[in-house]
Amino acid sequence: MAHVGKRVVKAREGIDRIKLYPVDQAVKLVKERASAKFDETVEIAMNLGVDPKHADQMVRGVVNLPNGTGRVLRVAVFARGGKADEARAAGADVVGAEELVAIVQGGTIDFDRCIATPDMMPLVGRLGKVLGPRGMMPNPKVGTVTMDVTSAVKASKGGAVEFRVEKAGIIQGSVGKSSFTDEQLVANIMAFVDAVSKAKPQGAKGTYLQRVAISSTMGPGVKVDTSTVSTGSQG
CATH class of the missing domain: 3.30.190.20 (Ribosomal protein L1/L10, rRNA-binding domain)
Structure with a gap:
């Protein structure tokens, strides 16, 4: 016992x-x-x-x-161009496209939650085996696959x-x-x-x-x- x-x-x-x-x-x-x-x-x-x-x-x-x-989350956003700039302005901690996918594939996950624009999902889909088991894979059902990255980042940061x-x-x-x-x-x-x-x-x-x-x-x-x-x- x-x-x-x-x-x-x-x-x-x-x-x-x-x-x-x-x-x-x-x-x-x-x-x-x-x-x-x-x-x-x-x-x-x-x-x-x-x-x-x-x-x-x-x-x-x-x-x-x-x-x-009560916890400060580090948020990553997979996006390009203007949407990447929007994510940074909203307070995202990590922003990128192909280079960020490569970093995550290499085993470095320096964030707690991730968001992706829909056009990035063919790339992000390659990370399913890495992000999936951690419950971090972006999903439209929970608002983490979206074009409204500003709202998504603020929601993630806000609770x-x-x-x-x-x-x-x-x-x-x-x-x-x-x-x-x-x-x-x-x-x-x-x-x-x-x-x-x-x-x-x-x-x-x-x-x-x-x-x-x-x-x-x-x-x-x-x-x-x-x-x-x-x-x-x-x-």
């Missing part, structure tokens, strides 16, 4: 692992237990009533968190978070930092859940939003009462 450290034991004190807490109370419990020496990330995990093996039950999208992520359901029907994502106020975290969580609820696929049967839990990087998970975060569209 694995040894459980004193810090973990102490963090779990006062949390009923079966109880479903209202979202504001869950946030308070998570923040109180974020005792690491760094500003811990607050994460959400959602169990959905879908089977991602079926194409009509895939859940994917993007949400713009109203209070940002846009992509989500995609995993094999077991679970979606995970960051919703802020432990230094955020309770109100900021609650608003971000509500926005995240709302975006996932609106992305409900037609093939989903039964209860869509089954379980929700939040935690900090080093803290225990706290189960959330789904009725306190649901907009009523989860069915």
Whole structure:
């Protein structure tokens, strides 16, 4: 049996692992237990009533968190000419075309999120094996293949978070930092859940939003009462 450290034991004190807490109370419990020496990330995990093996039950999208992520992302844009200039003016950290594709193919990925103009996708498509496993491949469904590079860069810098359901029907994502106020975290969580609820696929049967839990990087998970975060569209 694995040894459980004193810090973990102490963090779990006062949390009923079966109880479903209202979202504001869950946030308070998570923040109180974020005792690491760094500003811990607050994460959400959602169990959905879908089977991602079926194409009509895939859940994917993007949400713009109203209070940002608390993290400064490095954004790359694959573009040429005027669109490349537009990307730089919008604050993109890395901009390029063929030369940037070559750099990434060589194993250097000096960015957290990437955007591409549609004309660049035949080139960027070569990077599928590199960017795909990292969840960084540009995709029109989440607004990262677009001619409006200014809006895409600003959204990425301002708190846009992509989500995609995993094999077991679970979606995970960051919703802020432990230094955020309770109100900021609650608003971000509500926005995240709302975006996932609106992305409900037609093939989903039964209860869509089954379980929700939040935690900090080093803290225990706290189960959330789904009725306190649901907009009523989860069915």
